Amino acid sequence: MINRYIFFDLDGTLTDPAEGITNSVMYALRHFGIEVTDRRELYPFIGPPLSDSYAKYYGFTAEQSEKGVNLFREYFREKGIFENMPYSGMPELLAELHQLGCKLVVTSSKPQLFVERILDHFDMAKYFHAVCGATMDEKTSRKPIIIRNALDICPEAGADNTIVVGDHALDVIGAHENGLPACAVLYGYGENDAIAEAKPEYTACSVNDLRMCLMDWLQNH
8 A cells, every 4th residue: 555645834734823923923023123013914924934034024134033033932932832723623634634544744844843842732743654844043944845854754755645735835836846746725824826826736725625635635646
């Protein structure tokens, strides 16, 4: 029997991290004299590497971005990490896929230590064959690199038996750069226009839609 691999993004795909991430960014920005009152302005920070977001949305230098990342983690590691919640129906979907024999892998731009703590906290670690996150210095935080690392530790995984699931165009692009198909979820925090432009093989508007997409993919692989 051929093993089927499903690579899942974490933030905005498995869990809704909006409160914890935006609180952590707010905490960091206050140290630069920036006060944000509408947390929705910070939703673009959910998913991509933090240093990229500080530079893109606030014009931070590399040094400022590094300081911003450290301040973010100051709040996040103690409190923000658990201001988070699995999407309704997601633990049940993971259990079903695991029962079907799928090899589930997390591919996240979040530091691996934080990913593992979140999975443990929500009792989801038991469903995953492997976890691939970033290093703390964010040098391996780009999604194509994360997915490549996952392929390296799962030598049986490849284009014929692996799919990437995520809520950002970056997940789709990372999948395609590694020769893999992608399922984009639209219930997360990615921009739908950018996702459409990246041309995912599947799109899902809800966890139930995601289940149907994955079952369809499994039937054909």
